[in-house]
Amino acid sequence: MKPVKWSNYLSAALAFVLVALFMVAPSPTYAEVDKSEEVEQGLRLVSPLLAERRVKDLRSHIQLMFESPHAVASDPRTPAGRADEFGGNFCAACHGDGFKHFFKVGEDVSASTVNDTCLNCHSGGDRMHWSGGPHEMGDMACVDCHSMHNKNERLLRTTTQLELCSSCHLERRADFNRPYHHPVKEGQMVCTDCHNPHGTVTPTLLRGSDVNETCYGCHAEHRGPFLWDHEPVREACINCHNPHGSVNTNMLVSRPAQLCQSCHITDTSHPADVMDGSTAGAMGNFDAMQVGRGCVNCHSQVHGSNHPGGAFFRK
Ligand code: HEC
Ligand code: HEC
Ligand code: HEC
Ligand code: HEC
Ligand code: HEC
Ligand code: HEC
Ligand code: HEC
Ligand code: HEC
Ligand code: HEC
Numbered sequence: 428m429k430p431v432k433w434s435n436y437l438s439a440a441l442a443f444v445l446v447a448l449f450m451v452a453p454s455p456t457y458a459e460v461d462k463s464e465e466v467e468q469g470l471r472l473v474s475p476l477l478a479e480r481r482v483k484d485l486r487s488h489i490q491l492m493f494e495s496p497h498a499v500a501s502d503p504r505t506p507a508g509r510a511d512e513f514g515g516n517f518c519a520a521c522h523g524d525g526f527k528h529f530f531k532v533g534e535d536v537s538a539s540t541v542n543d544t545c546l547n548c549h550s551g552g553d554r555m556h557w558s559g560g561p562h563e564m565g566d567m568a569c570v571d572c573h574s575m576h577n578k579n580e581r582l583l584r585t586t587t588q589l590e591l592c593s594s595c596h597l598e599r600r601a602d603f604n605r606p607y608h609h610p611v612k613e614g615q616m617v618c619t620d621c622h623n624p625h626g627t628v629t630p631t632l633l634r635g636s637d638v639n640e641t642c643y644g645c646h647a648e649h650r651g652p653f654l655w656d657h658e659p660v661r662e663a664c665i666n667c668h669n670p671h672g673s674v675n676t677n678m679l680v681s682r683p684a685q686l687c688q689s690c691h692i693t694d695t696s697h698p699a700d701v702m703d704g705s706t707a708g709a710m711g712n713f714d715a716m717q718v719g720r721g722c723v724n725c726h727s728q729v730h731g732s733n734h735p736g737g738a739f740f741r742k
Contacts, residue, residue, distance in 0.1 A: 560626025608672030
């Protein structure tokens with residue numbers, strides 16, 4: 428049964444019950460458990476949908492709302508703090524008058540109605556660029572990531588961001604499981620250190636104005652400018668690094684020698700003293716480029732050099 432149908436003929440009854448229940452604005456000082464029990468019984472009376480849910484589930488669900496930041500009545504910005512504007516019933520700040528909907532996106536409410544409801548209070552700060560961002564364009568709703576009757580940090584649906592985001596971005600779960608990765612699954616970093624999922628000026632939701640500005644936030648030593656700059660570094664760190672994770676050390680996009688050779692053809696132009704074949708092995712000194720850190724064995728200042736003689740990034 429579509430919630431819309433029962434809500435039509437039950438709205439009168441619902442309004443009556445709710446006015447009775449919310450005459451007194453919730454206060455953190457009295458028995459909140461009793462309160463959620465009372466609310467639960469009232470709701471059950473008017474909604475066949477909710478009546479199907481086990482008593483314990485529904486009551487504890489409502490109880491979580493009373494423990495959330497939205498129910499802090501002493502804060503005049505919260506739904507509870509503004510209960511007067513909603514006829515004394517702060518639930519209406521989100522569910523609408525007479526519980527118009529229960530946030531079943533696509534069933535009893537549209538994504539844009541949900542977003543408008545939340546953005547009424549949360550349009551500033553990180554949400555400045557929500558409109559037109561990839562998640563908004565993907566028809567997502569705030570409640571795809573957030574759950575309001577909940578205890579998780581930032582009211583997220585899941586306890587970790589890795590779990591939340593990679594439920595849709597499956598490849599990210601694989602990336603962060605590679606041997607070399609930013610310590611996200613170790614709990615030392617989160618996706619939102621680099622991304623703002625609400626929307627940004629960049630198409631890939633980066634926190635910084637571009638890739639490099641995002642990286643400099645933590646790796647300031649690579650910011651430069653250097654006396655001798657390496658062009659691909661200034662252009663974008665992701666020319667050489669996969670920011671999520673890689674099978675190569677230092678999260679390089681390919682093995683060190685291959686990486687450099689993707690842009691530099693060294694067998695012809697590399698100085699003869701390096702390529703003179705004096706080292707054992709089928710390829711002579713070329714082996715020095717293949718072992719360990721490869722080219723970086725000699726070109727150790729690959730991010731740029733401030734040394735007067737550092738044009739070739741060797742010092
Ligand atoms: C009537 C205004 C109002 C409405 C409507 C509202 N919120 Fe809030 N919300 C607040 C206030 C105020 C806080 C507490 C903010 C703080 O402490 O900085 C808050 C807290 C939050 C937090 C937790 C912030 C934190 O730091 O832990 C999230 C997430 C959030 N709201 C998301 C939503 C979503 C999603 C919706 C829509 C389903 C919504 N809010 C509807 C006012 C509102
Ligand atoms: C793609 C997932 C996703 C969507 C969609 C989303 N959020 Fe968030 N939101 C997050 C994550 C992750 C955090 C934690 C970020 C942090 O701690 O900086 C967060 C944090 C917040 C916070 C608390 C921190 C702050 O920035 O003030 C608020 C409030 C919030 N979101 C509101 C909203 C609203 C309103 C919408 C819908 C317009 C929304 N969110 C949509 C993932 C999402
Ligand atoms: C800040 C917005 C907000 C406020 C305030 C709020 N809710 Fe909710 N409510 C939601 C969202 C969003 C959902 C969808 C599930 C979720 O996010 O946890 C929901 C789900 C529910 C459900 C579950 C419906 C189902 O089918 O599972 C019930 C019941 C409910 N709310 C009752 C209440 C009551 C009662 C109050 C007031 C005490 C209240 N809500 C206050 C946002 C809110
Ligand atoms: C419910 C599914 C869903 C969840 C959860 C989700 N996303 Fe998305 N995300 C999408 C969709 C859909 C798009 C737009 C289509 C696309 O470009 O892949 C998108 C786009 C993006 C983009 C831009 C991709 C591009 O190629 O431009 C980034 C970055 C991103 N999401 C990061 C995140 C982060 C970080 C989180 C967790 C906080 C998250 N997403 C959670 C569905 C989701
Ligand atoms: C260290 C910074 C950093 C962290 C942490 C990070 N990302 Fe990214 N992410 C980036 C950069 C940089 C790009 C590439 C942007 C570009 O190409 O312009 C990117 C691109 C993306 C894209 C779009 C491109 C694609 O390949 O599909 C998605 C989706 C994404 N990240 C999701 C996530 C998720 C989910 C997490 C957490 C599990 C996460 N990211 C953590 C920096 C980061
Ligand atoms: C929020 C802080 C933060 C941001 C932003 C950040 N990093 Fe990191 N980065 C770290 C931390 C923490 C480590 C792990 C250091 C360690 O393990 O000692 C790390 C390690 C690395 C490493 C070495 C990995 C290894 O295998 O040892 C590389 C390369 C790197 N980051 C590149 C980047 C790039 C490229 C960006 C931008 C897309 C970026 N980082 C953005 C915090 C950050
Ligand atoms: C031309 C390829 C290339 C580009 C572009 C590049 N790096 Fe690197 N990066 C490397 C290589 C190669 C290593 C391994 C160095 C070694 O083994 O000593 C490395 C190592 C690192 C490390 C770990 C060791 C250290 O120096 O702390 C960090 C962090 C790092 N890079 C950050 C960045 C950032 C930030 C950017 C963008 C400003 C960037 N890289 C751009 C090739 C590159
Ligand atoms: C994405 C392409 C790209 C990658 C990958 C790359 N470089 Fe470069 N490199 C350049 C460009 C462009 C220049 C400057 C153009 C020029 O003068 O030839 C340059 C300049 C140099 C120079 C100075 C030489 C000169 O003629 O000015 C050295 C040395 C160098 N790179 C070494 C490396 C090493 C070592 C690696 C691997 C860690 C590497 N490069 C990876 C593009 C790249
Ligand atoms: C055994 C040390 C050594 C190794 C290993 C090495 N180089 Fe060099 N490279 C040099 C020296 C020495 C020069 C000459 C620069 C100078 O005169 O200071 C040079 C110069 C260069 C130049 C600038 C001249 C030119 O050919 O355009 C590039 C580019 C370069 N190397 C790339 C690489 C790449 C790519 C690798 C890995 C495949 C690599 N080098 C490995 C020592 C080395």
